[in-house]
Amino acid sequence: MSNDADTDRVAGLARQVVADHDPKSVPIPEFLAACYDAGLSWVHFPEGLGGLGVSRGLQAVADRILQGAGGPVPLGLNPMGYGMAAPTIREHAQSDDVKKSWLRPLASTEDLWCQLFSEPGAGSDLAGLATSAVQDGSDWVINGQKVWTSLAHRARWGLLLARTNPDVAKHKGLSYFVIDMHGPGVETRPLRQLTGQAEFNEVYFTDARIPDAHRLGAIGNGWNVAMTTLMNERSALGGSASRRGAGTIADAVSLWASRPDLQTPVLRDRLAQLWLRAEAQRLTSERSRAAATVGGPGPEGSIGKLVGAELNQHIYQFCMDLLGPEGVLYHGYGTGARDEDESESDWRGPVQQRFLRSRANTIEGGTSDVMRNILGERILGLPGDLRADAGMPWKEIPRG
Amino acid sequence: MAEFTFTDEQAQLKAAVAKFCSENFDEQTVRRLMESDPPFDAAVWTRLGTELGVLGLSVPEADGGFGGSLIDQAVAVEQLGASLACGPVFGTVFLAIPALVAASSGPVRDGLLAELVDGRGTAAFAVADKAGAFDPAAVTVTASRSGEQWTLTGTVPRVVDGGVADDLLVAANGPDGVALFAVEAAAAGVARTPLVTLDLTRPQATIAFTDAQASLVADAGEAPRVIEHALQVGSALLAVEQVGAAQHLLDLSVEYAKTRLQFGRPIGSFQAVKHRLADLLVDVEHARSTAYHAIWALTDGSDDPALAASIAQATASAAFARVATDTIQVHGGIGFTWEHQAHLYFKRATTDAALLGSAEQHRSRVAALVLDTAVAERAPRVADGTPA
Numbered sequence: 114m115s116n117d118a119d120t121d122r123v124a125g126l127a128r129q130v131v132a133d134h135d136p137k138s139v140p141i142p143e144f145l146a147a148c149y150d151a152g153l154s155w156v157h158f159p160e161g162l163g164g165l166g167v168s169r170g171l172q173a174v175a176d177r178i179l180q181g182a183g184g185p186v187p188l189g190l191n192p193m194g195y196g197m198a199a200p201t202i203r204e205h206a207q208s209d210d211v212k213k214s215w216l217r218p219l220a221s222t223e224d225l226w227c228q229l230f231s232e233p234g235a236g237s238d239l240a241g242l243a244t245s246a247v248q249d250g251s252d253w254v255i256n257g258q259k260v261w262t263s264l265a266h267r268a269r270w271g272l273l274l275a276r277t278n279p280d281v282a283k284h285k286g287l288s289y290f291v292i293d294m295h296g297p298g299v300e301t302r303p304l305r306q307l308t309g310q311a312e313f314n315e316v317y318f319t320d321a322r323i324p325d326a327h328r329l330g331a332i333g334n335g336w337n338v339a340m341t342t343l344m345n346e347r348s349a350l351g352g353s354a355s356r357r358g359a360g361t362i363a364d365a366v367s368l369w370a371s372r373p374d375l376q377t378p379v380l381r382d383r384l385a386q387l388w389l390r391a392e393a394q395r396l397t398s399e400r401s402r403a404a405a406t407v408g409g410p411g412p413e414g415s416i417g418k419l420v421g422a423e424l425n426q427h428i429y430q431f432c433m434d435l436l437g438p439e440g441v442l443y444h445g446y447g448t449g450a451r452d453e454d455e456s457e458s459d460w461r462g463p464v465q466q467r468f469l470r471s472r473a474n475t476i477e478g479g480t481s482d483v484m485r486n487i488l489g490e491r492i493l494g495l496p497g498d499l500r501a502d503a504g505m506p507w508k509e510i511p512r513g
Numbered sequence: 514m515a516e517f518t519f520t521d522e523q524a525q526l527k528a529a530v531a532k533f534c535s536e537n538f539d540e541q542t543v544r545r546l547m548e549s550d551p552p553f554d555a556a557v558w559t560r561l562g563t564e565l566g567v568l569g570l571s572v573p574e575a576d577g578g579f580g581g582s583l584i585d586q587a588v589a590v591e592q593l594g595a596s597l598a599c600g601p602v603f604g605t606v607f608l609a610i611p612a613l614v615a616a617s618s619g620p621v622r623d624g625l626l627a628e629l630v631d632g633r634g635t636a637a638f639a640v641a642d643k644a645g646a647f648d649p650a651a652v653t654v655t656a657s658r659s660g661e662q663w664t665l666t667g668t669v670p671r672v673v674d675g676g677v678a679d680d681l682l683v684a685a686n687g688p689d690g691v692a693l694f695a696v697e698a699a700a701a702g703v704a705r706t707p708l709v710t711l712d713l714t715r716p717q718a719t720i721a722f723t724d725a726q727a728s729l730v731a732d733a734g735e736a737p738r739v740i741e742h743a744l745q746v747g748s749a750l751l752a753v754e755q756v757g758a759a760q761h762l763l764d765l766s767v768e769y770a771k772t773r774l775q776f777g778r779p780i781g782s783f784q785a786v787k788h789r790l791a792d793l794l795v796d797v798e799h800a801r802s803t804a805y806h807a808i809w810a811l812t813d814g815s816d817d818p819a820l821a822a823s824i825a826q827a828t829a830s831a832a833f834a835r836v837a838t839d840t841i842q843v844h845g846g847i848g849f850t851w852e853h854q855a856h857l858y859f860k861r862a863t864t865d866a867a868l869l870g871s872a873e874q875h876r877s878r879v880a881a882l883v884l885d886t887a888v889a890e891r892a893p894r895v896a897d898g899t900p901a
Binding site for chain 1: 783784794879887888894
């Protein structure tokens, strides 16, 4: 444990990357590839896989220098890649060659990633999913439908959870794959949401093929692999904003400050409550970061996800209540066509769009109801609910 | 130490205080003491000072203390709060000792501080606060000087631990402004009227001074700073106490939800109960983060102590109150009985929430510090009905 030496090493490497690849002048993929080659993408990953094998806590040392020099926040550019795919690949891909072939273009953001988990018939009950994977020689043949897939239309690779055995209990018949989103038999269609935009997609698989080398984890062990992904997702969704007053609460506070004509004592107290909740959660994230070791995210990430999602909704509800009649105007719902959204430089849109979008926060990445189950069962150790499908082979479970 | 990082020594301290509390402040003992007169065991209190040394952990060694930090003091207070340890913790540990530490050295201050740290003496803080802050206008006692001798006249209502303390720290208006004095509680001209309190473990008294002899602790030049500092440290330590007690109740409720069977199942398997407890977990964790942050802010100056203390009090008062009310609900009928411990904590939660400023008052202070000064930079765009 030479922590100071590790800190110096990480800081030195980060300064070297910045010196050799000025993020203000070189293209983003080149800068991020240089970070990967220097082991600064995920400092706790092994050397040669975008890491240095040092404590996860030192990532902040690298990020401060890289982002301080004008480097991008990579999680924002390739959210599913950095937040979910990378830790899953690192832990479960079959060989270092496969890991390298995925991780470097992932880190550089040349290859975007998406997550193919939810289905029309499997939301909170993810383990009940029906998309099938059938072995055919050294390939797997995929048929089925996924939904709520962010970025599927721009992603090169997808993290796919599929059923390889319908005759056993639902959690035991799943396997985990990486699928080429550009391959034959993969069709991506935009899914228009209540904001009028189409951030998400439906993805249809018709005899799509995956080589067995692109399976992550053992056949039938897909559920455990998926837990790696989900824990990292929730941790990524909940673990942002380390500066006081930053993040979504800044929208409410600056909107409040911009409209003294609309301020009332009752709204002031409501905003103070929201600010305090945001601050308490920020300090809790700091505290859990201080306690973090080399290990991966634990169930405490669920606190951040739960609080952040509900806080976002309350914050934008506050903004709407502050604006009153002015708030119930909009800039238009468009046609749901892709290019409308992606030409938007301020992609979160006006405050009314952020308000509408926030309804998804308590659903995406695990509903708040499921989050409370996780806190209750995994942190507090409370008993699970009765399950009508316990032990039943998947194919016999009533669906609808 | 880096914020939120505790040392091995602090872990040992925590274990030692927890063990002492389990042996000396078990529920039966707390119940016996809270209905005794005085409502604490002076011998056990002295052991807290001499044997464990946890009454003045942040007092410098030069002042007879242990040269530790406020973080050490917080570690001990959290455990005392978890067990509702009986004794003048609020008056002596939260307020009087921090005030004396902040005051300039002198025979009166040094002698009193040494007694309080050892647990040989106890003190109460007879200084009316306004929502946890110092307000000279709230001072109701007058100080008169004759030669080198000071006397105090006036009444201070509702002084926590005022009925049991050996010494009283009193704010009084003198010729130069508000100064801080020490008065022996047994001195002539001091009349103490014990009050029946909602929380029997945290007694109060109204104290009337009539030409009572007093010793100057902090003159008008430094008294406002000394009092303000004591109130901030007191607010932060009170928040830590609230965290300790709230965590105890959460553990109690979770344990009950795992073992209490209805409809043939543990009640904790029902989402209505499980989700309530999950929300309490979030509240306790938030309270813990804000309370520790206030302690660190007062220790290393990393944040405005007034803001940090108000964030902690606003969060911890609300959290403990909610955990205490929900603990009764989760326990159902048994939770409403005298025999069950839930009410002891419910009453402490209600009392703590009212002391040194309510959650609402601290929220209002946070709003004044943060919202009223906010600038409208980068406000989100507001759609005005014009098509994009």
